[in-house]
Amino acid sequence: xxxxxxxxxxxSVRLRAPIVLDLLSRxxxxxxxxxxxxxxxxxxxxxxxxxxxxxxxxxxxxxxxNGVAILSRVPLEDAGHRDFCERGDARHxxxxxxxxxxxHNFYVPAGGDxxxxxKNIKFGHKLDFLSEMRDWFHGxxxxxxxxxxxxxxxxxxxxxxxHKALLKVVSHTPVEVEQLATVQDSGNWVxxxxxxxxxGQLYSWWSYRAKDWDAADKGRRLDHIWATPDIASAAGASHxxxxxxxxxxxxxxxxxxxxxxx
DNA sequence: ATGGTTGTTCCACAA
Numbered sequence: 001x002x003x004x005x006x007x008x009x010x011x012s013v014r015l016r017a018p019i020v021l022d023l024l025s026r027x028x029x030x031x032x033x034x035x036x037x038x039x040x041x042x043x044x045x046x047x048x049x050x051x052x053x054x055x056x057x058x059x060x061x062x063x064x065x066n067g068v069a070i071l072s073r074v075p076l077e078d079a080g081h082r083d084f085c086e087r088g089d090a091r092h093x094x095x096x097x098x099x100x101x102x103x104h105n106f107y108v109p110a111g112g113d114x115x116x117x118x119k120n121i122k123f124g125h126k127l128d129f130l131s132e133m134r135d136w137f138h139g140x141x142x143x144x145x146x147x148x149x150x151x152x153x154x155x156x157x158x159x160x161x162x163h164k165a166l167l168k169v170v171s172h173t174p175v176e177v178e179q180l181a182t183v184q185d186s187g188n189w190v191x192x193x194x195x196x197x198x199x200g201q202l203y204s205w206w207s208y209r210a211k212d213w214d215a216a217d218k219g220r221r222l223d224h225i226w227a228t229p230d231i232a233s234a235a236g237a238s239h240x241x242x243x244x245x246x247x248x249x250x251x252x253x254x255x256x257x258x259x260x261x262x
Numbered sequence: 263a264t265g266g267t268t269g270t271t272c273c274a275c276a277a
């Protein structure tokens with residue numbers, strides 16, 4: 001059975017419930033992982049998604065910031081979460097499918113503006129979060145696992161509109177790119193999007209601040225789908241739905257898709 | 263070098 005999976009930083013699930021429904025009806029993923037829901041779990045309009053066939057939800061939330069949720073039309077169970085950096089932030093949740101496949105949904109800290117942990121504690125928090133991910137996966141040796149989310153790092157030169165212009169911009173600095181590589185190595189994670197689309201510019205986020213995001217096209221690939229090697233070969237059909245960035249009242253992120261023949 | 267936009271909450275802050 002092919003499993004169609006999507007990840008999308010929704011930037012308020014309550015405000016954007018209508019376009020979540022549009023995405024579900026037009027693209028019909030089996031599982032949709034959301035980040036920046038910005039809502040306590042009990043205030044997520046789960047009944048609206050249930051009515052559309054997405055009868056399962058695993059989520060963590062808090063008031064105003066962060067928040068992650070997994071909506072599914074196939075059965076899955078809550079597989080817990082980890083409180084990275086012990087701040088009580090809702091930035092990770094995991095779910096297990098009936099066949100045992102584990103799905104991690106992450107919202108990595110954005111890291112502020114200044115890429116220097118001495119001057120900017122948010123950047124330090126981002127690096128510490130990534131170190132904890134690395135150490136955790138190093139100990140876990142994940143199997144049959146999928147990791148998705150807004151990792152807030154665009155690792156490759158062709159994951160940003162200008163490598164040179166962004167070398168000192170948080171999300172594409174060498175220290176972050178190296179740190180993300182250590183996370184990837186620690187779990188033997190395969191970048192599924194780039195396995196399927198190895199060549200060319202690829203973005204999943206465009207700032208709200210650009211006056212014409214589509215024409216300027218100053219994007220970054222911040223949203224990722226990874227998998228462990230035992231199921232990476234079963235993955236395909238990767239796609240970033242760029243057009244969604246142009247919908248009514250859009251998120252600044254576009255959803256990323258992949259299919260797994262599990 | 264600067265300012266540009268959006269969302270939530272409370273009278274800023276985070277992205």
